[in-house]
Amino acid sequence: FEEFGLTDRQLLKVRDIKMVAAGTSYYAALLGKYIIEELARIPVEVEPASEFRYRQPIIDQDTLVIGISQSGETADTLAAIREARRCKARVVSVTNVVGSSMALESDGVIYLHAGPEIGVASTKTFIAHITCLYLLGIRLAAVRHRLDPERLRELTAELKALPSAVQLVLDRAEALQALARKYAGHRNFMYIGRGINYPIALEGALKLKEISYLHAEGYAAGELKHGPIALLDRNFPVFAIATQAATLEKMVSNIQEVIARDAPVVALISEGDDTLAEVELDRIEIPPVSEFLSPIPNVVALQLFAYFVASERGCNVDQPRNLAKSVTVE
Known part of the structure; x- marks a missing residue:
């Protein structure tokens, strides 16, 4: 710097x-x-x-x-x-x-x-x-x-490889557009994540709110039973960030709880991971990267989904209503 x-x-x-x-x-x-x-x-x-x-x-x-x-x-x-x-x-x-x-x-x-x-x-x-x-x-x-020097070299190499992972997500835009077309008619969405991907759940929900004018909430997945799960039914889709992570088993349990309430689930999963293979849900495959760096490809997928939902709804993606690029007054 x-x-x-x-x-x-x-x-x-x-x-x-x-x-x-x-x-x-x-x-x-x-x-x-x-x-x-x-x-x-x-x-x-x-x-x-x-x-x-x-x-x-x-x-x-x-x-x-x-x-x-x-x-x-x-x-x-x-x-x-x-x-x-x-x-x-x-x-x-x-x-x-x-x-x-x-x-x-x-x-x-x-x-x-x-x-x-x-x-x-x-x-x-x-x-x-x-x-x-x-x-x-x-x-x-x-x-x-x-x-230690070895961990520093590994982390640096992983960071340098991230643009390729992001490009692979962008290459799957058609699949994301198809999902957006399927879900654009819903009025409410919930996004859940754990660990370093919890803020990505919050950001995914914010993007959908900003450009499609749909109600969306982001939560730490472990908080579902502490109130938010009361909202869920077949008209309340849940976006679950379920890429490879130390807490993936816990996230799978959260997803099963959501499905038990008849709520549709869209899951971000790591490419090649069959943990959720037997679960009935929509999937978005993300190139496998370490959990620590997964927020970057994961958020690109959520940004694209929000973009396509807004487009399906005829919203102005670049200039959403009531918002300014820079908030220079209180």
Whole structure:
């Protein structure tokens, strides 16, 4: 990161990390928590910028505050990093716009270099944000000697292979379009995920809401029995992120609970995995990658599904109603 601005010595002094963001960037931050805590073993808290700015956060000079915003002009996130600086915390912003207000008012900046994003709903910049957070996690882990050289080489090779996995998902657009055509008439959707893919469930639901104007909710799959399962019937499809993971057996159990309530299920599964072969549901095969990096190909599939549902419904995908690309006022 050329403009990162923080030295290895300063990074070693970081005791904890606070991430502040809004909307899609907030879900990227939630993913960042999983990434950084696993790689660098630094405690991370994620908070909506709109809440952070109005309370008295417990931060000081040993806290690293990371502001995440595609535009670098999001009003609440900009106010949040200003509050962090007032409290003497070090601030790094992750943004796509060179010279934006957040970039100029931070101690360091990580630029996405994703190019202009025309559509209001963030898609490629969401992927760029989480890619940068993977790289930041690696940097923090390397500084703290949390990654042995072999694991670092493996992780780097896996990251470099991700564009091929994403392309394979894009190549399956016709299958996703067919599923969108099947489900576009439903008014309610639920998305469930576990572990590092829980924020992807939240983001998948948000994308569907933003561009198709359909009601969609994202949940941690283990929370189903704590209320959300009461909603389910044959008119309430559930999107389950069931790619290879340490908790796949638990997700399979969740899917069976959903099917028992007559709710239709669409499952993201790893290509070649027959765990759900005997279960009656719709499947989207995702190229096999490690659980740790699976959010990237998984979210591309959910973005495409939302796009095709919106198209089936005749919605303006690039300029959805009531939304702005950058929210510069409260």
